[in-house]
Amino acid sequence: MVLGEIIEHVSGMSYAAFLHEHVFAPLGMAHAGVYQRQPISSGHALGYLANGLVAPTYLTPDSSSAGAIYSTAGDMYR
Numbered sequence: 001m002v003l004g005e006i007i008e009h010v011s012g013m014s015y016a017a018f019l020h021e022h023v024f025a026p027l028g029m030a031h032a033g034v035y036q037r038q039p040i041s042s043g044h045a046l047g048y049l050a051n052g053l054v055a056p057t058y059l060t061p062d063s064s065s066a067g068a069i070y071s072t073a074g075d076m077y078r
Contacts, residue, residue, distance in 0.1 A: 004065020
């Protein structure tokens with residue numbers, strides 16, 4: 001997470017934009033990226049707690065540099 005903050009501060013870009021421009025695009029990884037925190041829309045599965053079902057507030061956590069990178073097998077094969 002600290003490295004992600006450093007990248008954003010030094011580059012002046014978001015972590016996701018930096019990775020896209022300097023890692024994913026040059027390597028031709030068209031289906032790779034960083035999950036962005038976004039509100040849950042209807043149709044998503046509910047979570048379960050001891051007191052019943054609960055609707056999550058967000059799809060992913062704020063800390064995108066702590067493991068929110070995604071890719072496809074095709075991109076990783078390159």
